[in-house]
Amino acid sequence: MSAVDDVEARIRRLDEARAAKTAQLRQLQHELRYNPVTGVDERLDNGRSVARLEVKVEAGRNMLFKAGFLSGQRTYVRVTAEVVTVTSKEVEVEKQLQLQSTTVMEQKMTTKRPVGYTPRWGESLLFEGLPAAVGTLRVDVMQEERIGADELVGTVVVPLARLQSQRAMDKWHMLTKHDKATIGEILFSCRFLRSPISALELELELLQNQANELHLFLGRHQNLIGLPTPEPSSSMTSRPKPLQGKEVVPEETPERTASTRFSAVASFPPAMRKRECVENVSMNAEMHEAPRVKRQRVVDEEKQVNSLSDRIANWLLPAAPSSAPTSATKTEAAPQNGAFAGEGAGMTSSQFFPFKQRQAAPAQRRPRRTGRPLSSTPQKTPSALQAIEKWLFTDKDGNPRELPFGRQAPSY
Known part of the structure; x- marks a missing residue:
């Protein structure tokens, strides 16, 4: 089975799933309606909400329980759903509708298990008919006490706003006690189905996107293997393809002069370059007439x-x-x-020396006017x-x- 056949089979399966989801959506639209105020779907016959919250408590780790005479040897998990609802109330004085918010609380517990470092529960709790999508989910780990109220081990609070995607959230959560983090953790998954209509619409959109990508893949495959395609218009055939070569005929190709970096200089007319040519000729003549000494x-x-x-x-x-x-x-x-006359203009002697110009001998010192003879200076020792x-x-x-x-x- 080739990749193309596999893609075609996937497209058929996606079309079947999309048809089933579409039929289910039409049926729900005849039974339910979406309430934008509460953010949940309600039944058309009685106005009851169909939103539900599924919580599955798995296990815990790093749990620290009390060990005493009055402390019990069993533990359980208590889950509380607090939902804020908005109701309308008519005020008699002003004859206007006024919105009021109330909190609806529902609580459920798991079975009790023996205390330990890693307790396990593995139970699912279901909250049905939640009136709104605004609220919190509170998960408490409790330890049974022989006398008095049970002891709180740790708490996890999850806002329902994190569950608006209506997908299951399965992860380890850190427990807190008296607003301080503990080393204990609890594993549970929760899913908030607030609107089946919007969930089906999202699934249909995802299925359609997958089908479009697969159809695009098939179209590219057909272009690569060169299957017959509809003939293009005359305007498209007249234009050469960018990747198609063109045959070159030497007889029909016009001659072109070689372009160099001196093309700009050579492009000047001869009249403008006359002075330059005369100067070059005169310089060459002088160089040939006057050989180097x-x-x-x-x-x-x-x-x-x-x-x-x-x-x-x-x-x-x-x-x-x-x-x-x-x-x-x-x-x-x-x-x-003569070639060096400019360089030796300031020299006293006319002789040419390759390295240094010889200095003239210093003039003899005139005798003093006093008439006294000059003192004889002893000869200096020759240098190295x-x-x-x-x-x-x-x-x-x-x-x-x-x-x-x-x-x-x-x-x-």
């Missing part, structure tokens, strides 16, 4: 002490061509290094860098080393 080693002819990094860099770089005299080299250094330079550029006898590329070491 290679870095060369600068011949150090000035007798001054420079840093160690400057000396090592000049020692490793290739020497400048020696065909021209030194004075010509100094004068021609400016046009060769000067000692390393002397070790690099001189031999053991103190003579300058032969440097590569014909370079001469400065004298100290």
